[in-house]
Amino acid sequence: MAADLSPLLSRRILLAGTAVLAAPAIARAQGWPNGSVRLVVPFAPGGSTDLTARLVADGLSQRIGVPVVVENRPGAGATTGSQVVADxxxxxxTLVMSNIASHAISPALYRTIRYDPVRSFTHVAMVITNPSTWVVNPRSEIANLADLVRLAKASSGGLDMASSGAGSSNHLLMVRFCEMAGIPMTHVPFRGAGxxxxxxIAGQVPMMxxxxxxxxxxIRQGSVRAIAMSSAQRHPAFPDVPTFIEQGFDLSSxxxxxxxxxxxMDPAVVQKLHREIMAVIATPSSQQRFAEMGGTPGAMTPAEFSAFVAAEVARWAPVVRASGATVG
Structure with a gap:
């Protein structure tokens, strides 16, 4: 994946890693970390959020010299675990694996949410970005989006499609696609992608x-078949999977x-934690794992990341309103 990064982004990650060689000792001298660190994942085990969290937790634990314990707290579109950390x-x-669902979409979707996605948190470090992909059971007759549209139109109630939960970016991608294609679809939300x-895979739901x-x-194992990718261009790790745009739908996310x-949070602790996380994602092993996962490592300062979250909230709120979806 390192070869896919821009020179500027690569330089920022590598410089961040170089800058933290002495940070663990300094952090301890100033009282952080004070025992094990809890990293809350607001989804069930096995999904993208959980996989990314465990990669970061392992590397961060080695760097700061204390356990970084992953705690899965799924529910309510990733807001349950996020609220735990806000409080x-x-x-x-105590940290949270923040994500597009918990901090960009769910705040507009859930009427009873108690936290503000910007003001209730200290945003420390972007870790990874990645596209969505639509997969079907390998025995399905759906080979592409044209097949999906044809079968959905022929079905009285629309096809069933799973996601990691109501309010996830994958759910809203589904909503936007159905609006563009003029087809019905029954959303089947689960408590996590796993x-x-x-x-x-078991054939209980035809696609996801x-x-x-x-x-x-x-996808690599053949237990599911990918039919579309939400990236603007074909993903280098999966060059055989066409994008939504290629298949006639102007969708990318x-x-x-x-x-x-x-x-x-203490700004000094934020800066140390940020540098440690950047060092973790700069390692060759992390870069290789991200490439295998199909993700792109992040490179934002805490201030840039906070501004990014605010922009994401503004971007997704109109999409949620247009969908007419509300929860709670």
Whole structure:
């Protein structure tokens, strides 16, 4: 994946990694980390968010010298686990794997949400971005989007399609596609991408809208078949999978996964944590794993990441309103 990065982005990641050689000792001297760090994943195990979190947790634990414990807290479009972190003490000991669902889409979708996606958090580091991919059971007669549209129009109630949960970017991609194609579709939400993928492989649900990192291994193994990718161009890791645009639908979108903490974290701790995370994702092993997952490593400062979250909220709120979807 390193070869796919722009020179500027590559330089920023590598410089960040170089800058933290002495950071663990300094961080300890100033009182952080004070024991194990909890990294909350607001989805079930097995999905893109969980896979990315565990990669970061392993590397971060080695760098800071204390366990980084992944805790899965799924539910309510990733808002349940996110609320846990918003309510936590801002000491850097409790973090969340923030993502497009929890911090861009669900705030507009869930009427009873108690946190503000920008003001209730300290946004520390972007980790990875990736497209969505639509996969079908390998025994399905759906080979492309034209087949999907044809079968959906021939069905009285529309086809069933799974996702990691209501309000996810994959769910809204489905909504936008159905509007453009003029077809019905029955959304089947699961508590995470892992359970949804299991249902597709077992033939309980014919297809799924999934983020590429959690689907990549299943596509390579042939347990599912990819029919479309939401990237603007074909993905280099899966050059045989056509994009939505190639198949006549002007749709492109990317998901993102990042590290955030409660609002009010000490800026010095934020900077140290940011540098450590950048060092983790700069390692050759992380770069290789990201390439296997089909993701692109992130490179934003905490300030840039906070501005990015605000822009994402503004981008997705109109899409949620247009869909007419509300929860709670």
């Amino acid at each position: 936590a003490a801002p000491d850097g000991q 359970p949804a993928m299991t249902a597709v 809208s999934d983020s590429l990192p959690s689907a990549a291994a299943h 990317t998901s993102w996964f990042a590290i955030s903490g409660p609002a009010g």
